[in-house]
Amino acid sequence: MLAEMIQFPNLSPEIFSVSLFGTDFALRWYALAYIVGIVIAWGLAVRAVKTPALWPAGQAPMSPKQVEDLITWIILGVILGGRLGYALFYQPGIYLQNPAQILRIWEGGMAFHGGLLGVVIAAWAYARAQGINRLAMADLVASTVAPGLLLGRLANFVNAELWGRATDLPWGVAFPGRAAQDCGQALGEICARHPSQLYEAAMEGLILGALILWLVYRRAAFHAPGRVLGTFLAGYGIARFLVEFVRQPDAQFVTEGNPLGLAWQIGGYGLTQGQALSLPMIALGLWFLLRARPTAAKVPA
Known part of the structure; x- marks a missing residue:
């Protein structure tokens, strides 16, 4: 058993829940991360378009009202793209056999790369229309x-999901659950894993x-457009x-002959699905x- 590891804190995926008419409704940290993330993005975008000096010739490409409208399109792009991306990139067999399950977003399962494509399509359509x-x-x-x-990666950590591979490093985390504790270790020992959600939060977020x-x-x-x-x-x-x-x-990518879960490989070397995407x-x-x-236009004095 490892002498040094971090025990997963006693965190609940739900902030609170209420029961109405025999049905339980819960606000989860992951949902709150989406909501707060969108609000912050809205605030940053509005501040940017209200700061003329940031733009060539002192002219922002959008008005604050257009930013507000765009946010609605982006929300739809994130949800639809993220869900379809998860179904096609990570669980195609299951969802192609049961297409109706794609609509059950409350059961979880979102892919960043799919959400990104959804945002690109939604934003492109809005830009063309406007x-x-x-x-x-x-x-x-x-x-x-x-x-x-x-915020999304921090919520993944709170949910004890998308954890990393087994590790003996002192900051390895003993995540709860049978799947997280199935590391092939000796009977009775605790498995510590990389807190990969926190790595991503630091690199992709901070x-x-x-x-x-x-x-x-x-x-x-x-x-410099595109930078x-x-x-x-x-x-x-x-x-x-x-x-x-x-x-x-x-x-679904991990098998006895492919313990690293490489989705694309040749001769034992390859890439995970996340790396390929x-x-x-x-x-x-x-x-x-x-x-x-840089554009040739000058910002007016």
């Missing part, structure tokens, strides 16, 4: 995402978010790719960064 510069709007949206990622805000407010990043978007895509992709080395893959993000982010150039 005649908004799509790249400038993409930069604006990308500058607001990191706080929500931070570090990437701080970098993007610094670029926006100190390096005039909006004046903020490219930074977010490449930064998230790199962070997720690295964390996947210590994150426990989804159970992150590579296009990294490539696309680098492409936007290489193409980003």
Whole structure:
């Protein structure tokens, strides 16, 4: 048994619950993370469009009212894209046989990469309908995402889900539950795992978010269209790719002959599903960064 590890704190996924008409309704930390993340993103976007100096020629691509409308579209994109992405990327066999289960979002199961695609489609459609510069709007949206990622990963930790691989490091966490404790250890010993949710919270939320805000407010990043978007895509992709080395893959990818859960492999070497989905993000982010150039327009004095 390990002499050093962190016991998982006594945390409940539910903040509170009430019973009405024979049905239990609960507010969960994960739902609250979505709500607060969206509110923070809204506030950051409104502040940005109200600060003319951040934009070429002192002209923001959207009005505060358009930001408010866009948030509604993005919420739909996150929910529909995240759910469909989870069904297609991680559980295709189950959901293709039972398509109606895709609609049961209250049972859990959301994929970030699917949610990202949903946001891209929703934002593109809104920009086209409103005649908004799509790249400038993409930069604006990308500058607001990191706080929500931070809160979402913290909620994953509270839910004791998406934990990492077994570890003997002193900060390994003994997560509750049969699945988390099934590490192949000797009978009676406790299994400690990487708190990969906290790694992602730090890398995708704190570090990437701080970098993007610094670029926006100190390096005039909006004046080079695509720079903020490219930074977010490449930064998230790199962070997720690295964390996947210590994150426990989804159970359907783990077999006796594939204990690392590699979804794509050749000769024993390969990538997890999360790494495979992150590579296009990294490539696309680098492409936007290489193409980003400061505009010739001057901000009026």
